[in-house]
Amino acid sequence: MEITDTTTLDATIDQAWALTLDIEALPSVTPTVTAVERLETGPVTVGSRARLSQPGLRPLVWTVEEVEAPHRFAWSTRLLGVRMVGVHELASLDEGSCQLTLRLQLEGRGSRVLGRLGRRSLQQTLATECAGFQRVAASSVA
Numbered sequence: 001m002e003i004t005d006t007t008t009l010d011a012t013i014d015q016a017w018a019l020t021l022d023i024e025a026l027p028s029v030t031p032t033v034t035a036v037e038r039l040e041t042g043p044v045t046v047g048s049r050a051r052l053s054q055p056g057l058r059p060l061v062w063t064v065e066e067v068e069a070p071h072r073f074a075w076s077t078r079l080l081g082v083r084m085v086g087v088h089e090l091a092s093l094d095e096g097s098c099q100l101t102l103r104l105q106l107e108g109r110g111s112r113v114l115g116r117l118g119r120r121s122l123q124q125t126l127a128t129e130c131a132g133f134q135r136v137a138a139s140s141v142a
Helices: 013-021 023-029 111-141
Strands: 002-009 035-038 049-053 060-068 072-079 082-094 097-107
Touching: 002 111, 013 023, 013 082, 013 097, 013 111, 023 035, 023 049, 023 111, 060 082, 082 111, 097 111
Parallel strands: none
Antiparallel strands: 002 097, 035 049, 049 060, 060 072, 072 082, 082 097
């Protein structure tokens, strides 16, 4: 099962990419993440891990699976036996804007049940995150 949300950012793709990789800033971007603890130092690369605290959930460790600058970032975690993959995709629109698509893929045993029960909440979470990226991108360019 996959849930998506898309928005336009008033930022270049490179500015949006920098924002995407600034994992430690997520609590200032969106209320859906209250704390981030990077488990390694240095740049975000495949294999990098971070412990995220989110409202209503125990802290979960997310592991980076893809970094394709400046277009695609993906990381994953497990919740109740379900593998969750969070994907950030960026595409240039014109000189000063880009499109951000956030995807949450639920995989494995229990993913259909979790998706059915949590779809509305997960869709709202992605919409809130898109709005946060939109707000921060616009304020950092201004």
